Amino acid sequence: MATWRDRLQPASFRGVPFDVDADSIGVGRRTQTHEYVNRDEPYVEDLGRATREPGLTGFLVGDDCFEQADKLIEAFEAEGPGELVHPWLGRMKVSIVGKATFKRDRREGGVIRFDASYVEAGELKFPATTVNTSQQVGTAADSLATASKSNFATLLDKVNAARVSVAAYSQTASKLYTAVSNQFEPFASLFTDAADFASQVVNAPSYVVDELFSTLDAMTYSFSGTGSALSAITSVFSSLRDSGSASTAQGTDAAGLQSATVQVVQDALLVSAMRTIAAVTVPVVSDTSQSGPTDPVSVPAVGSQTGTSDVEYDEAGDVIVPIDTPVVDDVLAARDDANETIWDMGLDASYDRFQALTTARQAIVRHLNEIARSGVRIVTIEPVEPIAALVLAYQRYGDATRADEVVTRNRVSNPGFVPAGEIRVAER
Known part of the structure; x- marks a missing residue:
């Protein structure tokens, strides 16, 4: 069984050894007592562990005691905190409190005694700000939804729906219906088929768009894994590109309605993708800066x-x-896909819609870059x-x-x- 003697360690400060006659340390908790009127008992608030303040009475002995004292004085006078090896508390990072007093008695030839008080030295830390890229994506998605609805209303004002036939709009309707069926099933269920969707858009376009965004707002987005989220995002962008692949409708009004509805559906798909992206958390990776290349914990399973x-x-x-x-390559591929697709969407956009798309693109790129930094x-x-x-x-x-x-x-x-x-x- 280990005894107290086995626990004793050779004392030193900044690598300069010395012997110890006696030692002490102040410990406890920092508290603040709150006393109240007409109340007998106070409330004591715990403010954390008290600063440890070790004190040592040591001595240097030997024919070279003066040389030892010179080295220890140099250590005490050095700037900044240093390492103290306490006889029974072990290694501590401390600073000298006040002055260390050295004493030499003629009757004790070859011995120099000293008293020194220390205080544990913490690190100077400042609050660090971290950009919430996930929240930025969510905010940009909401702004895009608002801009998209306004843009649709502006474009619709230029269209005489009475001059648009369902037949002229049918190819576009088929593409849009397929896209919303793949991504917004509750919305697609409001229509029996693509022909019914075309008829509703031609006769009541504002109603259809209101229902589209109502469905979008009612959807929930939860994080179930980066892999599944990236797959969902890729699927949305594929539907987004397909939705605009129909040939231009014949007639000015039919082409105008086609452009308005394609833009608003693409915007809704992008908003959905952004809310999925916003739900992807940036992994918190433990500090592996000291890990070597063969450290088994430096890469996740x-x-x-x-x-x-x-x-x-x-x-x-x-x-x-x-x-x-996440796997870095997968995240960067999704980032580049989103960046290119949104850029193409903005080529013929109005000023307000272009601004919203640009903000959305930049927010997505920032967030996926942060996710990639934590990947393998x-x-x-x-x-x-x-x-x-x-x-x-x-x-x-x-x-x-x-x-x-x-x-x-x-x-x-x-x-x-x-x-x-x-x-x-x-x-x-």
Whole structure:
């Protein structure tokens, strides 16, 4: 059984050793007592742990005690905090409080005694601001919805709907109906088919648009994984592009109605995609700045990279594997797709709609860039011969436990036989 003597450590300050006669330390809690009128008992507010203030009575002994004292004086007079090795509290980052007093007694030749008081030195920290890119996307989506409805009303004022036949609008209606059926099923259910949708748009376009945005506002967007969110976003942008692929309708009024409805449906699809993007959280990655390239906790598990919500913790309770860490390549591909598509939408937009689309595009790019920063990048390697996943993981990462990651990402049927050829693995 360890005794108190076993716990004692050689004392030093800034690497200069000394012996200790006695030591003390002030500890406790910082409190504020609140007393109230006509109330016998006060309320004591806890303000946190009190600053630790160790004190030491030490001595230097030996024929070179003067040289030892000179080094210790230099350490005491050095600027900034230093490391104190306390005999039983261990290593502490402290600053000297006031003056350390050195004493030499003629009757104690070869001995110099001193008293020193310290205070633990914390770090100077300032509040750091972080841009909420998710909220910016959501705000931009709301602004786009408002601008889109205003733009539609302006365009509709220039159209004489009485001159538009359902037949002239049918091809456009078919494209739009397919798009809203894929993304806004509750809205599409208001119509029996594309022909009914065309008839409703021609005869009551404002009603149809009001219902479209009402459905959009009633939809809920929850985060179930970056992988599924990126798939949903890709699907929305595919529907958005298809919705505008119909040939131009014949007749000025038919073409005007076509342009107005295509723009408003595309805007609604974009708003839906933006709300899905806004629901994607930016993963909080534990600090791995001190981790080497072979540190097994420096890259999340492959299951985490594909959308699972599992979290692993170390013994201290810190997150080892962040929630749903995205694959950088997938996020950047979605970002570029959105950037290009929205840019094309704005080429023939009115001023107000162009401004809303530009704000939306910039917000999406910022948010997806933040998500990508927390992701894992995938690279391709080519083993020259078949190799076991366990050996491949150890050779690349110095961590054989990541063999499952190699197997899962590449759908290897036999972990003991990863075929030669292109293999996708995490960069680090």
